[in-house]
Amino acid sequence: MKLGVNFLALCALLSLSGSSLAAPSSATSGQVIKAPKIPSSWRHVGSARGSTPFSFTLHLNSANLAGLASRLDQNGAIALSEAEVAAYASPTNATLATVQSYLKAQGIADSAISYNNFKDQITVKSTVAQASKLFSASLASYSNPDGTVLPRTTSYTIPAQISSSVSLVQPLASFFQITTGPGKGNLTTAATKRFELEERAATAPPDCVANRVTPTCLRELYGTNTYTPTGGANTDILVAGFIGQSFSQADLTLYLQQFRPDAATYVMPVIEAKNAVNDPANPGDEATLDVQTVVAQTYPLKSVYYNYGTATDNGGDIFEAAFTDIINNYQAYGSPGVYSVSYGSDEAGFGATEAQVLCNSAMKLTAMGTTIVFSSGDNGVNGQGTNNGDSCPPFVPTYPSGCQYILSVGATVNFAPEVAVTAATAGYYGGGGFSNVFARPTFQNTAVSQYKTVLGTKDAGDYSTTGRGYPDISAQGYAYLITENGNNYRISGTSASCPTVASIFSLLNDARRAKGQKNLGWAHPFLYRTPTGLTDVTSGGSYGCADATLGFPAAKRWDPSSGLGTPYFPNLRTALGI
Structure with missing residues (x-):
């Protein structure tokens, strides 16, 4: 594999084309994402209630992250305005429209949707049942290291209709754990x-x-x-x-x-x-x-x-x-x-x-x-x-x-x-x-x-x-x-x-x-x-x-x-x- 900033550019370009480093893409079956190694401090404690509120965030492919990486690589220290970064980071109009249309077709109301500044992240207020259906996931209940019970899955699928527009959905298969010092x-x-x-x-x-x-x-x-x-x-x-x-x-x-x-x-x-x-x-x-x-x-x-x-x-x-x-x-x-x-x-x-x-x-x-x-x-x-x-x-x-x-x-x-x-x-x-x-x-x-x-x-x-x-x-x-x-x-x-x-x-x-x-x-x-x-x-x-x-x-x-x-x-x- 070629090294350096070209690797990051390659990742960005793969993402733009709908591919992912996590699993191969399929035009018919969608993009399968599997959880990485699950820490033993997270414990499976049973099924998750379908009515449990569950918000998820779709990470959309940006228009030109490879261009931003190249600009940084060529110039080192730069301080771009928010608008300048947005030109690279925001998704294309077509990408955004594809995801919005899909969410609407699944019955998700506009009032349940919010965006980050660059609109490359869409957060949806949903339920366990709806998220399970949308992403062909078996959401279950897991107890995290602090004892909080959260819905998670070991595998989910980004539907084929949006798999070329979305690279990741969090926190479906995220078992994050953080530490401090001695x-x-x-x-x-x-x-x-x-x-x-x-x-x-x-x-x-x-x-x-x-x-x-x-x-x-x-x-x-x-x-x-x-x-x-x-x-x-x-x-x-x-x-x-x-x-x-x-x-x-x-x-x-x-x-x-x-x-x-x-x-x-x-x-x-x-x-x-x-x-x-x-x-x-x-x-x-x-x-x-x-x-x-x-x-x-x-x-x-x-x-x-x-x-x-x-x-x-x-x-x-x-x-x-x-x-x-x-x-x-x-x-x-x-x-x-x-x-x-x-x-x-x-x-x-x-x-x-x-x-x-x-x-x-x-x-x-x-x-x-x-x-x-x-x-x-x-x-x-x-x-x-x-x-x-x-x-x-x-x-x-x-x-x-x-x-x-x-x-x-x-x-x-x-x-x-x-x-x-x-x-x-x-x-x-x-x-x-x-x-x-x-x-x-x-x-x-x-x-x-x-x-x-x-x-x-x-x-x-x-x-x-x-x-x-x-x-x-x-x-x-x-x-x-x-x-x-x-x-x-x-x-x-x-x-x-x-x-x-x-x-x-x-x-x-x-x-x-x-x-x-x-x-x-x-x-x-x-x-x-x-x-x-x-x-x-x-x-x-x-x-x-x-x-x-x-x-x-x-x-x-x-x-x-x-x-x-x-x-x-x-x-x-x-x-x-x-």
Whole structure:
């Protein structure tokens, strides 16, 4: 299979012609879509009542996604208007009319139908019985990991009348599961004294102490402490919150008073979407870490907490749904320059068509000028653990790090030098490896080829030799201090490194704005072309199988444990000419 952006273009063209990566198309019988591997935490609990309300979304084939991919590939960082992206993403009039006519013929009222901004997604309010009939599906009741019972099927058919217009229907066969990082440990008074007395490395920044990472340390380590942001009217960084995660403004204020006093007056705006409610009385580790890290690194830039969905929300791929929601409300959400997401899943839980739909949505959002940053995971080459029963070898890629429009972030520990986290040094392995779904993009060809020369035949057969490699970049991911319910804790994981990298890119956007430039947006081609703004990480690695020798060691240049290395803000500015 041909690699790089041409693969994405091919996927888009196949989609336009009615084909799909999930199953072969048939002009007479329709398009059969089967569920991927179902996590063992989802349990079949019986039949589903036909009268149960059930909404589904049809993903229509866009007019020219291959053209949008080509434009990004040729120009790198661009910031198109909504209308410009719509010209590529919207379906043709004929495609839209075909689907609308079919729905009408099936007795679905216009009042039950809604559209996204580009009209490439049609959501229908229906029932289990009607959806089962429309898509020849046997919808049954499944209990998800939170105990919520939802209608799902292991197979459905997109009818022949619309199979050339629709690539996917969600959440019929979607068994989505999401995870966060390792969690926090209590930081006692005695431990605080012990940590402060630990010996610092000779060349480490003066405020960087082992096992106790503060905002001041991060700013010194990555060179942002001498930069004064100016900010603007738009949202500099949108911080994602899923599965019912909330943060406390009181905790944020107390944290800033301790570790970034000049920012202590900052009040974090909150966007609540799809029934989400931020509950400050019940803050979560993930939300607390993300919000406190971002504000302490970017003040006075405008950071916003974007709370999407609920703890029991399993209505399909929530990552893709959030992309679509941000696109639909791009101006209302402040045209975010960076979108930071410290959550993940396992790639094995998604069919190729479903994964490509997400990556297409990421491409649209990126084309509008938003840099999308995701954590790479905390179980090394053994995925995120969301598909219980997966074990390595073979290696289990995380999701959605394989999409080339997502900046995947690994984790490091220590300061002089930084090393990729391992179970021995940080208690976990940062996610790393190669996608089984997404082919290697052209901007990564040289970097991956160089690493494969170093790797040789090690672990041959345990990973895709043609897949997109991740992470792209890394940062400190161990022993961050946070304040939750008035107490200080330590927390580790790529959930920590992700908002740190996202913060640095929001500061780069601020520096670009001061020069009259647009947001960086799709940063990958620049980073791989000009890695001089990054500090290479050559020790540690991404492992995690029962056989501890299996996995990817860090090496010179890019590797699938630390990526291209850690960011150094002054050098990145120089490389960008700002």
